[in-house]
Amino acid sequence: MSRPAGLHTRYDEEIALLRNRADRIWLALLAVILVATPFAIDDFWLSVLTFTAISAIGAIGLNLLTGYTGQVSLGHAFFLGLGAYTAAYLGGDLGLPVLVWLPAAGILGALAGVLIGPFALRLKGLYLAIVTLGLVFLGEYLFSNLRSITGGPQGRAIPSPRIGGLNFADLGASLGLPFDREQSFFLFVVPILVVAVVAAKNVVRSRPGRAFQAIRDREIAASIIGVDVARYKVAAFALSSFYAAVAGALLGSYVRHVTPGSFDLFVSIQFVAMIIVGGVGTVYGSVFGALFIVLIPRLVEQVSPLLPFVDPSGSGAGVTVFTLNQIIFGVLIVGFLVAEPAGLAGIWARLRTYFRSWPFSY
């Protein structure tokens, strides 16, 4: 039988992703559910899950930067936009296949991150947050004015992910299989999310991850014991921007049209909310947080006809669904920060410990 979780005798056991057979079974279960999901739920909820998957990739990137390395960034939307417009240019104007533009978007994002990283060396805490805020405005300016690449204020179309004739957003048509466009895109995005999660987990459990966390916890002490703070801070920005740009490219490819307004401050705030609600400093937390933040407004919309104080067309006495959703969003942020700083991941960890030690949970 396997040892109880927590008792490790070797290093690789301690950092292993799958500790015992139970973990492997759960993983297999998850894989089956992921593959089966597109066939079990309808297009609307599937599109919610697809948005979740894409946002989760971005949220993981932000968590690596803010949660693990402690570098506060409000500029995430800028890197998302960078990725989306790169995808638009390489995929649309140059007609390159997704195998080229998706990694290229990520690499461009990483390069931008390398440029921004050095600012973190000079500025601390809130001042860094303000500079990254400035990034968002800079992004809006660039995206509006570089018309030949970005299409200006009206934005531009982004192609679906394709390799030649094989269109991942419409595998049904390309391969003659019985998928529709929503199912096809979901099946395209999920493997990318899986890769993103595994990669992030690997970074976190190995040397760079420990360096990041050392910088977050006690920067000066970390530099004293030999962590190259400058290098790892820049690396954190580069990695986080890579994830953000990939997420942006996927988002653009999914909604097929972006404008500079799609990457404003509110988008950055949504990502920060995702990691706060999900759990700062955890990888799975980013996914939970993304699901929560994307799902709640859609749920509220579905439920709203039953709520007496909600007036759908906004011309009557009640609040609109949008107002309700925004209020819930704000309350969620405040609520989680005040009451549950470890986020959903914290709640999940507590639940797991409860069941694992049941019936001795007290």
Place this chain on the structure above:
Amino acid sequence: MTDLLQLTVQGLALGAVYALVALGFVVIYKATAVINFAHGELMLLGAYLVYALQAEAGLPFAVALPAAMGLMALVGFGIERAILRRMVGRPTFSVVMITIGLAIVLRQMVTAAFGFDSRLLGDPWGSSQFALADVRLNVVSVATMAASAILFALFFVFFRTSRAGVAMRATAFDQEAALAVGIPVHRVYAWSWMIAGATATVAGVFLAAFPSSLSPSLGFAAFRAFPAAIVGGLDSPGGAIVGGLAIGVIEVLVQAYQPLLLPALGTSVHVVTAYVLMIAVLMVRPYGLFGTKEVERV
């Protein structure tokens, strides 16, 4: 040449508004080391209260303004009591995110209560204006400058000489040490949020005054004034004034002259110029022009 002068004067008028907004940021930061992202929404709420007290309660402006300031001080106190008090000792970024969440909720409450239409604030100066040797100026702009000068003087004296002010600075510097020497940190926080609420009302009123109007988008003006607060130094009232005036003048001049001198830079350069300037200043002086350097410990 008259144009340059006129534009500079208009820039100073804008700068005075920015200075008022920046002062609000400074008050909170000086006492709690937190950037209050909800300041825009506090300004919004304050301005709408001034409007509502005039339009619905029929009060004259001279009564509505202090009344609204009082109400907003209560709102500030309420926010501090209900939410921020629980965050004593938590990392500053968490508190900043809470202000962001608050901002979102406050904005919705204002628009739910008042709708989205622009309204006229009903300030007493109206469109009256005067000319000083070819340069025209609104009386409202002069009032704005006067208000920022008065507030600056008040804050300067308050933070330098009064017990409460020194207590605030001590709390911002090191919360634990302040607690240890007996400073009532909770009350300090409450005072600073109350002052911020009142200041926000004044800023909101001048932001919505002629020739502008009162609309929910007022809250976004806070983001345009951010660079002013940062450039001056987040804990320096004098810095807020200098930063505000500088950013105001630069914004107007860039908006006027960039299309003529550097059209290749495209449009709306003036929006991003303030932020670029801010980043440049921060690179040279990481705590702003007049801010105090934070001491970092191992």
Place this chain on the structure above:
Amino acid sequence: MSRLLRALALITVAVLVATACRQEVKTAVGVVGRTITLGQISALTGTVAVIGKPLTKGQEVYWQYVNDVLGGVGQKLSKEERYKVELVTLDSQYRPDIQVQQYNAMKDKVLMITQSLGTAHTNAILPQINEDKILTAAATLSSDWPKQKYVVATGAPYPAQFINAAQYLKDKGITPKAGIIYQDDDYGLDGVKGLEFAAKEFGFQIVARATYKTTDTSYAAPVTAMKTAGADYVFLASTPTATGTILGTAATLAYAPQFIGLSPSWAGALTGTAEKPSPILGFMQKQFWVVTDAQCAWGDTKVGCEGMKELLDNHKKFGGDQPPDYYFIFGYTQARVVHQILEKAVEMGDLTRAGVVKAFESLKNVNMGGLLNPISYGPTCQEKIPATGSTIWRIDPAQPIALANVATLDSPTVKKFQFC
């Protein structure tokens, strides 16, 4: 090992059961029995809600009129056979990305979209409209729409408004020194296109151009630019809050050109209220004109304005507390146009999405009762411009929506503009 196999088997069964529950795609989309479902994606919140809410209300009032008074769509059918119209209204918050999401939420339920507000926003859903072939009535007058197969423009594109205004000046023998202050987006650029064309055709100069951003607090720079260049006619491609501040700044600088604004540049609230009028009301009355599609004034029920009479009746009956508003007229008129398309589709016997598109392309010479000039559409781009006339209004607080007619005209020069 067997426990694992059992678990997997259970899961497989569960998944197969769940798969069976997935809904099948409907074949007749948007028409269920005798009910037609139409979609609206509008800005019900945000800065543009001052436009979106009355516009949506105008649509709702019209469709209520169709259901309750006319008995439904299909005037040639018997009363029981007529189709009732149901509206699905979703809020885009004036964000293009939310517009896309709301489109996805409604696309499987609606026959066509009767309102899509926002130029950039409608552009955002354009790739999908084209793929799903859903006819969409755009609540904006961008000059792009005639080029699209699936977009219905319900008014003359913005450039036409400026061209007509310039024609009016020319008819009065005025050669303006024109300036233009425009919003820094495609709506603003549409205005610039129109003015540049008019300048070329009518032989006047544009002496100054300036942009602004909607988050700007100070409009000193653009107004000073106009003043310095000596512009005596300043065209505005702006939105209401900006217009108010621009006019106020001009008053401050003692600069009094004639301002001419596109239809979205105006909102009734700019005049203030009766108790607290705007401090520059006098200035506005003398120096500001708004150009809109050619239409009867609110309250005008003379011959040729039967549509306006119908609107006033329905506004009283179904309008609730909606005050008189220009955008109410726009939404009502737009719904009326969509109604004509649906009637044509019923007449042609094909109430599917493809049938609706065919009906749109065959609609000719429909009398709009003065709410618009008679409209015609067709399969080509040039034919998809429904009408080209404009009305110029001045501000008059005594009127119901504070607008008094200055002139109505339909310049032949508009037809020369390259919309396509």
